[in-house]
Amino acid sequence: MSFPNFLDKFNKKTFASAKSFWKYKKEIGRIPEINPPNGIIICYSTRLFNYIINNHNVRKVDYVFGDYFYILEEDNKQLGICGGFGIGAPMVAILLEELTAFGVKYFISIGTAGSLQENLKLGSIAICDKAIRDEGVSHHYLKSEKYTHASEEVINKLTEVIKKLGLDCKIGTGWTIDAPYRETYAEIEKYRKENVLTVNMEAAAIFTVANYLNVNAGVLFTISDYLCEEKWELHFHLTEKYLQNLFLIAKKTIFSL
Numbered sequence: 464m465s466f467p468n469f470l471d472k473f474n475k476k477t478f479a480s481a482k483s484f485w486k487y488k489k490e491i492g493r494i495p496e497i498n499p500p501n502g503i504i505i506c507y508s509t510r511l512f513n514y515i516i517n518n519h520n521v522r523k524v525d526y527v528f529g530d531y532f533y534i535l536e537e538d539n540k541q542l543g544i545c546g547g548f549g550i551g552a553p554m555v556a557i558l559l560e561e562l563t564a565f566g567v568k569y570f571i572s573i574g575t576a577g578s579l580q581e582n583l584k585l586g587s588i589a590i591c592d593k594a595i596r597d598e599g600v601s602h603h604y605l606k607s608e609k610y611t612h613a614s615e616e617v618i619n620k621l622t623e624v625i626k627k628l629g630l631d632c633k634i635g636t637g638w639t640i641d642a643p644y645r646e647t648y649a650e651i652e653k654y655r656k657e658n659v660l661t662v663n664m665e666a667a668a669i670f671t672v673a674n675y676l677n678v679n680a681g682v683l684f685t686i687s688d689y690l691c692e693e694k695w696e697l698h699f700h701l702t703e704k705y706l707q708n709l710f711l712i713a714k715k716t717i718f719s720l
Contacts, residue, residue, distance in 0.1 A: 466602055473605050481564035493526045499566030500534065502717035503543040504710065505555065507574040507665075511706040512546030528561060535714070542717045543567065552600040552641060552668035559672045559680070569720050570680040571617065572669055573709040575687035575702055576637065576661035579654055583686055585698050586705040588625065588632035588712075589660050591682040592618050594667035598641040601671035610636070611670040617681035617716070624715045630708065635660040637682070639667035651690050662690060681716075683709050 469475075488494050506512050515521065521533040521544065531548045534541050545562070548554055559570060576589065583589060593612045596602065601611055618634070625632050636659045640646060646662060654662075666682045673680035685705035689696040 466599070466607070472603060481560040484561065485564050488526065495524050495526045495532075495565075497524055497527075497534065499562075500541050500543040501567070502569035502571065502720060503545055503562055503567050504713045504717065505558065505570060505572040505574075505669075506544060506546035506710070507550050507572075508702075508706050509547055510703050511573075511710060512544075514703070514707060515544060515546075515710060527565065528558060537714075538718060540718050542714065551664050552598045552639065555665045556600045556604075556668050556672045559669065559676065559678070563676045563678050568678050569614075569617065569717055570669065570673060570678065571621070571713040571716060572665060572680070572682045573706065573713050574663070574665070574682075574684060575699065575706070576663040576684035577688045577690045578686045579638070579651060579659050579662060579690055581691050583633060583660055585686050585689075585701060587686045588630060588705075588708065589637075589684040589686065590618060590621055590625075590632055590634045591637040591661065591663070591666045591684060592634050593636050594663075594670055594682075595636065595638045595654070595659065596667040596671065598639050598664070598667055600668040601639075604671045604675040611667050611674065613666075613670050613681050614673065614679035616720070617679050620716050620720055621681055621683060621712065624712055624719065628712065628715075630712075633660055637661040637663050637666045637684070639663055639665065646690070655691070661686070679720075683713060685709055 533544045593610045
């Protein structure tokens with residue numbers, strides 16, 4: 464059996480669309496009273512999302528993406544922040560579809576990832592420039608291939624901002640999988656040998672959907688756990704300050720695009 468089940472699905476006309484959904488929202492009077500921001504930060508961590516809301520100049524905007532959308536206004540500029548909506552490729556694909564239909568052109572996803580390499584330690588910054596498509600969403604958008612790629616413009620700007628801040632980062636491949644409790648020893652060993660840096664749940668979907676929609680997306684990780692030895696080492700509780708660094712990088716990057 465092929466995947467998706469319907470061969471060449473990526474060439475076929477879509478039935479439902481995010482543009483139709485926005486049209487429906489307009490008809491029932493549920494559209495936001497703002498112009499779309501140039502860029503969006505996608506935030507999965509509830510702790511980080513609450514930190515941003517409590518420590519930065521933000522205001523909640525209704526009717527953009529449920530109860531999860533805020534506008535940050537700093538340095539005479541503004542950007543959107545979306546968080547608290549959950550995790551995983553399907554959810555972030557819906558987010559990109561609807562916010563692109565709203566008029567957003569740039570997306571930066573910030574979150575945690577597992578390290579597959581011994582030199583990528585807790586708190587390290589990793590830019591994902593391409594992702595292995597081991598999830599389901601991306602194959603409904605573009606022809607099935609092993610990799611999908613980030614926006615070169617966003618990657619270059621992220622790298623520039625990180626350098627100006629005097630921070631170190633690794634740039635490389637991420638492995639995106641929908642089933643975190645089915646990551647096998649054999650897969651981990653294979654991808655480690657291919658010099659894959661991280662494992663995550665969203666990057667491949669973000670890049671593929673962004674490419675399909677002709678918008679720009681980048682993904683920025685901090686390391687939360689290690690998959691390099693026989694034992695899985697978890698350190699999610701220690702990542703908050705590192706996630707705050709990612710927010711600063713993403714904010715400065717979008718402001719400069």
